[in-house]
Amino acid sequence: MVEMSVHCVVTSAGRSFSSSYPAAGLLRLLLPAPCSITRRNMSSKRQMDHLERTATNQRQSAVYPAQVCGIMNESESVKRLRLTAHPDFNFKAGQWVDFFIPGVDKVGGFSMCSSPGLLQREGVVELAVKFANHPPAHWVHTACTLGSQVAVRVGGDFYFDPSPSDPAVDLLLIAGGVGINPLYSILSHTADLLQVNRASGGRGYNIGSVHLRYSAKTTEELLFKNPILRACREFPDKLTCQFHVTQQSTDIEPHLQPFVNRRRIAEEELRTHVDPQRTLCYLCGPPPMIEAISQTLVNLGLPQDRILFEKWW
Structure with missing residues (x-):
């Protein structure tokens, strides 16, 4: 990059x-x-x-x-x-x-x-x-x-805009390719709200956990990966991420290796981040990916109305 x-x-x-x-x-x-x-x-x-x-x-x-x-x-x-x-x-x-x-x-x-x-x-x-x-x-x-x-x-109807009085939800963000764009906006917004909470001594927004799963062909095509990792390091108790690459033929940079999986996003990797009562999933990527992962989340017990997706292309 x-x-x-x-x-x-x-x-x-x-x-x-x-x-x-x-x-x-x-x-x-x-x-x-x-x-x-x-x-x-x-x-x-x-x-x-x-x-x-x-x-x-x-x-x-x-x-x-x-x-x-x-x-x-x-x-x-x-x-x-x-x-x-x-x-x-x-x-x-x-x-x-x-x-x-x-x-x-x-x-x-x-x-x-x-x-x-x-x-x-x-x-x-x-x-x-x-x-x-x-x-x-x-x-x-x-x-x-x-x-x-x-x-x-x-x-657009695909957004995250909590009020300070809203109860906490856990966000599961799942991106494919350039579908990371709106999810990076949401992740950055969450980090901004956590900054507000820190500055106010915890009196602010009710922010649950945020976990990002992001898939691309290669690590070169993983957009915003370095600022994503910086945000996760700044708020390790709230923000976590894992990257997935599906066509990587070269070695993965050492600083990325702990965060990169050489495979598609699988059901077992989502299971631990799905709580039907607390999880709100935002999903953006190619239509086949959206359809497959949406069905996986439903199979894991997440209600359909807690799965929000953006699908244009």
Whole structure:
């Protein structure tokens, strides 16, 4: 994985777009016709676009301008974008954005991989986008530059947003490939809430345990693995993780070896993290993986309404 430090070229003081950002004109240019988010009967030969797939999901009404202030290579095939957000922009951990690009007809749909806490602290939001020929993803990898102007609208029913008065739940997060994005947002949000509890002397949120199981082809494709491990080391009594690789042909780095299994996620590895009364599972990955693991969790006694998943592709 290639990593580099990212510094925003737009300062927090410049977060008001009224003078430097033609926001109204940009949004008129980017917004699709109203009919474009209605669901239509689709040919089985054509994959549905993001707006068609998510037509029945909740989404905010407001579309906000945003500006690219950082770009980094998260892996050979994934770029992470850092966006300066409008002051009124807000989201819940796990949600996605409709991503509008000037000159690109198709609207992208990308899960946020950062936490709401990062937005509050720095005024930025992050997206990790895998290379694809689909126009929005292709633009991110081939044409996006520092200072590029886009627009975003928040949506999604897949999120973790506890209140301080809520009872504690144990989270089981299961990710496949780039399905880690919303789950990393949830994990980071949980770590932020644990920081709040620490600062308040334990008077804050009721946070149970959080266990992440994350599968990819190789360790190079395990996104965010180092910050995930740092979070688990910071809160070892609350956060734990295990990685799975299915096509690794090279040696695994020594510091990762204790956390990596060379196999798919199996039932026996989930059993100890399933309590039908306390566990809430968030699952995001390819459809076959979601279907198989959902059935495994049901077999282990976890009620269907405690298994939440994101399945777009």
